[in-house]
Amino acid sequence: MLVKTTVDWPxxxxxxxLTWSVKPISWDEGAFIGNGVIGAMIYSEEHRDKRHVLRFVLGRTDVTAQKPGGGFPPRVPVGELHLELTGWYYQPSSIRIDLWNAEMRAEITTTVGTVNVRAFVHSEEAVLAVELETSESEKDARMTWYAFSEVDPVxxxxxxxxxxxxxxxxxxxxQTAADELTVGVQKFDYEGGCTTAWTESQAPSSPYLRRLWLSIENGFDExxxxxxxxxxxxxxxxxxxTWVEAHRSWWHQYYRQSFVSIPDTMLEGFYWIQMYKLASATRSDGMIMDNQGPWLTTTPWAGVWFNMNVQMSYSPVYTSGRLEIGESLVRAFRDNMEQLIRNVPEKYREDSAGLGRSMSYDLAGEVGTEVGNLTWVCHNLWRQYRHTMENAxxxxxxxxxxxxxxxxxLHLLERxxxxxxxxxPMISPEYGSFLQLTVPDTHYDLALLRWGCQTLLRMCDILGIQDASQSRWEETLEQLTPLPVDETGFMIGAGQPLEFGHRHFSHLMAVFPLHLLSGDSPEERELILRSLRHWFLREGDLRGFTFTGAASIAAAVGEGDEALKYLRALMHLIKPNTMYKEAGPxxxxxxxxxxxxxxxxxxxxGEEIRVFPAVPSEWKEAVFHHLRAEGAFEVSAVRSEGTTAWIRVKSLAGQPCRIKTDMRGVIRMSASAAVQLRALGGGVYELELPQGEEAVLYSADHPAAAGRAWAIEPxxxxxxxxxxxxxxKPWRLYGLPIQ
Structure with a gap:
């Protein structure tokens, strides 16, 4: 290793x-734990009859129920585990989600005593564990499981x-077994159900220390x-x-897969909580990340949505190098190919497949006039491939x-x-939904079709195959109508400008996430920025994902200061626990x-790895380690005193490698004799980097690279x-003297 890592991870x-000094009383500010299948959102309630209760609102992602009127089987709530205290849950209170160990710890003061709680969902087993230590006056506190139908209406x-x-x-x-294990079976009307089992024991070390283990499974048969x-x-x-250490070990290995540290501590914390959330929401063998992960609550969207939600949920998997999380998406589409074929009209099933907007985990959703959803998922799968280079x-x-x-x-194209x-005419997702608006030549669909044809041709080259449809893809690229543009920038579609607030970036897909336009030419750059800024002039329907899309678009053309403004605006829209909610979570x-x-x-x-391409001017320092780039490269870099000091690249697949950097002065390389470096101009360097080899590029004039002290530290x-x-805690933003 050419680079030394000196991160004190704990x-x-x-x-x-995540910290609480006042008890949380809603999903929006609850403490959440999960292992990709089972999760709990933990919070309390202010109603006088329930002030003694700490709720563990449980969820299991694969529990669905058939509706009597048909339609896809939605996610349904399973129940709650209640810590029922002797006294009222009062103040002071201290709750913490220990990210490093993926567990919740709480120190609760009640009107009669104290209770310490520790809880986690085991990282490798389908079991929630709760440890309870009470004072003498709270020794009668108890943990009780309630099926959802039995939860108090309050x-x-x-x-x-x-x-x-x-x-x-x-x-x-x-029913209770002889060994004090209790089983609760729920049989739903029409179809479906779930089974919960739990047991509790007193620790031999103390009469006030108890532990509970609880598991939930989908189904109800023997x-x-x-x-x-x-x-x-x-x-x-x-x-x-030993059991706790096994749980923690998984998380410690997971976090170490990559490292990011930036000088904006709030955004840095937000980032790492999302890494925690990813692995709490699904795993390689888990279900697709739906709209809520395992933290189901009141919602009109108790299913899987594909006109943006799934694709964006998986978006941080690739660059973070947490590619095993992406395997859950790969598996779902691999296992449901026949259903994807059935989603299109029968006359097209011989050679076509598609995906509707919303459905359950079986991916059964007929394609209507919103056509591009499957192609967009394929872009996620392409990113999974490009970051692993696994030809299979x-x-x-x-x-x-x-x-x-x-x-x-291609069946739908007309000359x-x-x-x-x-x-x-098709739907451009989220635009004019209240009008049931369809538009010919939508940007969304033209961009996805163009990307699809280009990528199929590229795959033929990679796989060394000749496909009978290649000439059709080439013809489509040559003859497809251009993306509609007017004086404001990219349009929704032919004859349809952006006239009112639009929360989705469906009319900007060519810029992000497809990157059909690079913005390298002055004309492209001007078009992208004009489109982006006109979009925000129509502020009637800006939502959380509006700002994330805008930040990524600004970053794509190097506008780091603008990207930062969009992200800081997002911080005002997310919930205190970093969850997000509109009509539902x-x-x-x-x-x-x-x-x-x-x-x-x-x-x-594209064809280049861009290091620190859109760092805000106020970020004079930034560090990342083992982020993953297309071509299966691990990349590490340090920015210091406002410029890049050094970059380390390791090739995992032996692919061609070009690096674009703002490093100044004389650029040198440290690597084995097998590695060659060529300067191409414009800050671009080409590396001949065989599989398994690594190289460090560094600025000979930068103090942070002096003496080859290439260290990763926060x-x-x-x-x-x-x-x-x-x-x-909004007061934390303004420098008030808070301890």
């Missing part, structure tokens, strides 16, 4: 623990009622019951500290899937009087915010912004 992550009403959400009626049966019972029994019989993914899934997605578009190929906007931070630090679309923190998220 201390660094503790900077950004608490359900506190969470809000959404009449669009389907909640099945459930038959609940409890086989499921045996499985959920085994989950609990196996966990409970293991030595506690290309050959076995992405090429046949993208070919079918593009072929559906116009101008001799060009045109698309019929959706997790994609905060996750996409992490991707926007990546885009400011490292970009690798940027100093702004102490008043450490632990900013969790409970609401």
């Amino acid at each position: 201390s660094f992550m503790a900077r950004h623990d 608490l359900k009403n506190a969470d809000g009622i959404n009449l669009n959400q389907y909640i099945p009626k459930a038959e609940v049966v409890r 086989q499921v019951q045996r499985k959920v019972e085994a989950n609990v029994r196996e966990a409970a019989k293991q030595p506690w500290e 993914l290309l050959e076995k899934l992405l090429f046949p899937l993208l070919k079918r997605s593009v072929q559906y578009y 116009g009087d101008d001799g060009r190929l045109h698309l019929p 959706v997790i994609e906007s905060p996750l996409a915010g992490a991707e926007a931070i990546h885009d400011m630090l490292l970009q690798s679309w 940027v100093p923190a702004q102490s008043h912004l450490c632990g900013y998220f969790g409970g609401r």
Whole structure:
């Protein structure tokens, strides 16, 4: 290793623990834990009859229920674990999500005593654990599980009622085994159900220390019951500290996959909480990240949405190098290819496939006039490939899937009087939804079709194959009508300018995320910025993901100061615990915010790896380590005193490598004799970097590179912004003397 890492991980992550000094009383500010399948949102309630309760609102991502009127089976709530205290949950209170160890710890003061709580969902087992230590006066505090149908209406009403959400009626049966393990079985009306098992024991070391293990499984038959019972029994019989250490070890390895530190401590903390959220929401063998992850609550969107939500939720996976999370998306599409074919009209099924807007995990959603959703998912899968360079993914899934997605578009193309190929009226996602507006030649669809044809041709070169459709893809690229543009910039579609507020960047897809336009020429750059700024002039419907998309677009053309403004605006829209909510909770906007931070630090679309391409002028220092670039490169870099000091690149696949940097003065390289460096001009350097080799490029004139002291260490923190998220603390922003 040419680079030394000196990160004190426990201390660094503790900077950004979510913290509460006042008890949380809603989903918006709850403490959340999860292992990609099971999750809990933890908060209390102010109603006088429930002030003694700390709620663990449980969720399991694969629990769905069939609705009597048809439609896709939505996610449904499973129940709650309540810590029922002897006294009222009062102040002072201290709650912390220990990010490094992925556990919640609380010190609760009640009107009669104290209770210390520790909780986590085990990283490798489907088990929630709660440890409870009480004072003598709180020794009668108890933990009780309630099926959702048995949760007190006071608490359900506190969470809000959404009449669009389907909640099945459930038959609940409890039974207790001889070893004090209790099982609760829920059978839903029509179809579906879930089974919960739990057991509690007193620790031998103290009469006031108890532990509870709880597991949930989808389904209700005897086989499921045996499985959920085994989950609990196996966990409970293991030595506690050994079991806890196994949980922590997984998380410690996960965090170390890459490192980011920036001088904006609030955004740095926000970033690391999103990394925690990613692995809490899904795993390589988990379900697709839907709109909420395992933290289901009142929502009209209890399913999977593909006109933006899923694609943006997965966006930070690639550059962060946390590619095993992306495997959940890969697996879902690999396993449901036949359903994707059934989603298109029967006459096109021989060679086409598609994806509707919303559905359940089986991906059963007919394609209507919103056509591009599957092609956009293919862009995510392409990023998964480009960051791993695993040809099996290309050959076995992405090429046949993208070919079918593009072929559906080709069936719909029509030749116009101008001799060009045109698309019929379609939906540009989120624009004019209240009007049921369809527009010919939408930017969204033209951009996705163009990207799809270009990428299929590129795949043929990579795989060394000749495909019968190649000439059709080439013809489409030559004859496809250009993206509609007017004096304000990119239009929604032909004849449809951006006339009112538009929260989606569907009319800017060619810029981001597809990067069909680089902005390298003055004309392209001007068009991109004109379009971006006109978009924000129409401020009637700006949402969280509006600002993340805008930040990534600004970053794509090197406007770091502007990107930072969009991200700081996002901080006012997310909830105190970094969750996000509109009519219902959706997790994609905060996750996409992490991707926007990546885009400011490292970009690798096109043919170049751009290091610190859009760093705000106020970020004089910045550090990242082992971020992943297209071509399967691990990249590390340090920015100091306002310029790049050094860059380290390691090739995992032996691909061609070009680096673009703002390093000044004489650029030197440290590497083995197998590595060659050529300067191409304009800050671009070409590396001949065989697979497994690494190189450090450094500025001979930069003090931070002097003596080849290439070390990765955190940027100093702004102490008043450490632990900013969790409970609401806006006063931390203004330098008030808070301890």
